[in-house]
Amino acid sequence: MEETNKMQEPNKQEEQTSTQKIGIYLWIWGLLFVLSFFSYMVDWYQFQGMLRWSLILFFMFLKAGLIMAFFMHLFWERYALVNVLLWPMTAIACFIFLMNAEFQYTLFSRFFYFVVGGA
Amino acid sequence: MSEQKIDGFELKPGFKGMASDTGSDQTMFKGVHWGKAMMWIFLLSDTFVFSCFLISYMKGRGSTIVDWPNTSEVFSLHVGGVPVPLLLIAIMTFVLITSSGTMALAVKYGYEKNRKMCGWLILATAVGGLTFVGMQVFEWSKLIHEGVRPWGNPFGAAQFGSFFFMITGFHGFHVSIGVIFLFIYTYKVFAGHYDSKKRGWFTKMKGDYVEIEILGLYWHFVDLVWVFIFAFFYLW
Numbered sequence: 001m002e003e004t005n006k007m008q009e010p011n012k013q014e015e016q017t018s019t020q021k022i023g024i025y026l027w028i029w030g031l032l033f034v035l036s037f038f039s040y041m042v043d044w045y046q047f048q049g050m051l052r053w054s055l056i057l058f059f060m061f062l063k064a065g066l067i068m069a070f071f072m073h074l075f076w077e078r079y080a081l082v083n084v085l086l087w088p089m090t091a092i093a094c095f096i097f098l099m100n101a102e103f104q105y106t107l108f109s110r111f112f113y114f115v116v117g118g119a
Numbered sequence: 120m121s122e123q124k125i126d127g128f129e130l131k132p133g134f135k136g137m138a139s140d141t142g143s144d145q146t147m148f149k150g151v152h153w154g155k156a157m158m159w160i161f162l163l164s165d166t167f168v169f170s171c172f173l174i175s176y177m178k179g180r181g182s183t184i185v186d187w188p189n190t191s192e193v194f195s196l197h198v199g200g201v202p203v204p205l206l207l208i209a210i211m212t213f214v215l216i217t218s219s220g221t222m223a224l225a226v227k228y229g230y231e232k233n234r235k236m237c238g239w240l241i242l243a244t245a246v247g248g249l250t251f252v253g254m255q256v257f258e259w260s261k262l263i264h265e266g267v268r269p270w271g272n273p274f275g276a277a278q279f280g281s282f283f284f285m286i287t288g289f290h291g292f293h294v295s296i297g298v299i300f301l302f303i304y305t306y307k308v309f310a311g312h313y314d315s316k317k318r319g320w321f322t323k324m325k326g327d328y329v330e331i332e333i334l335g336l337y338w339h340f341v342d343l344v345w346v347f348i349f350a351f352f353y354l355w
Contacts, residue, residue, distance in 0.1 A: 103181030
C-alpha cells in the first residue's frame with residue numbers, strides 16, 4: 001500500500017503543477033539582458049570608486065535575485081524550502097566579514113614590515 | 120511549483136506553513152519532488168564551494184601590495200585595431216543569459232507536456248552552453264599566450280593568474296558537465312522518455328518532466344555563479 005502511494009506521488013504532483021504564463025519568463029529574460037548591459041556600461045564608462053562598486057553590487061544582486069526567484073521558481077516555493085536555502089547565506093556573509101578583517105591585517109603587516117624591515 | 124496540494128494535510132502559507140511543514144512528522148518539503156530537493160541541497164553545497172573561491176580571491180587581492188592587473192585592459196579584444204574592454208566577457212554573459220532563458224522556457228513547456236518545444240529549447244540551451252565553453256577556451260588560450268600563469272603574469276600582482284584559472288576553470292567545468300547532461304536530456308525528451316515514463320539509467324525512477332526542472336535548476340545555478348564572477352572578478 002505504501003509502495004503504491006510512493007509510486008503515485010510524482011503523478012499526483014504533476015497534475016497539480018500549474019505552469020506560469022510565458023510572459024513572466026520573457027519579462028525576466030529581458031530584464032536580465034538590460035541589467036547585464038547596464039553592468040557592462042559601468043565598465044564602459046569607467047566609473048570609479050564607490051559609485052562603481054555600489055552599481056556593480058546593485059546590478060549583481062538584482063540579477064541574482066531575479067534568476068533565483070523566477071527562473072529557479074523560489075518565488076513560488078514554500079517557505080520550508082526557501083528558508084532552508086537562504087539562511088545558510090548568513091554564514092557566507094560572516095565569512096566575508098571575517099576575511100575582510102583578515103586581509104586588512106595582512107596588508108597592514110606587509111606594509112609595516114616592508115617599511116620597518118623584518119627581524 | 121505553485122499551489123501544491125497534499126491529501127489529508129492542510130498546507131498553510133507563509134511562516135506558519137513553514138512551521139507546520141517542518142513539524143509535520145512527514146516529508147518536510149511539501150509537494151517538492153525528492154530529486155528537486157536533493158538538487159537544491161547540492162546547489163547549496165556548491166554555493167559554499169564557489170563562495171570559498173571568491174572569498175579567497177577577495178583575501179588574496181586585498182592583501183597584495185602589488186597593483187592588481189586592470190581587468191578591462193587584460194580582457195579587452197581588438198576590433199579593427201581599437202581595443203574594446205571586456206568585449207568577450209560581455210558576449211559570454213549574454214550567451215549564458217540567453218541559454219538560461221531558453222532553459223526556463225524548456226521547463227515550462229516540459230510541464231505542459233509539449234515534447235517538441237521542450238526538446239528544441241533544451242538543445243538551444245546546450246548549444247549556448249557549448250558556445251560559452253568555446254569562448255572560454257579562446258579566452259584561456261589568449262591569456263596563456265600572453266604569458267599569464269598561475270604563479271605570475273606580465274600585468275601585475277602574481278596571484279591574478281591562480282585565481283583566474285581556478286575560479287573560471289571551476290565554473291567552466293560546471294558548464295561543461297551541464298552541456299553533457301543537456302545533450303543527454305535533449306535525446307531523452309525527443310525519444311519521449313518522459314511521456315512514456317521510461318525509467319532512467321541513473322536513479323531508475325520513472326521518467327517525469329520534473330527532471331527537466333531539476334536540470335534547469337543546475338543550469339540556472341551555473342548562470343547565477345557567473346553573475347557573481349562577472350561582478351567580482353571582471354568588473355570590480
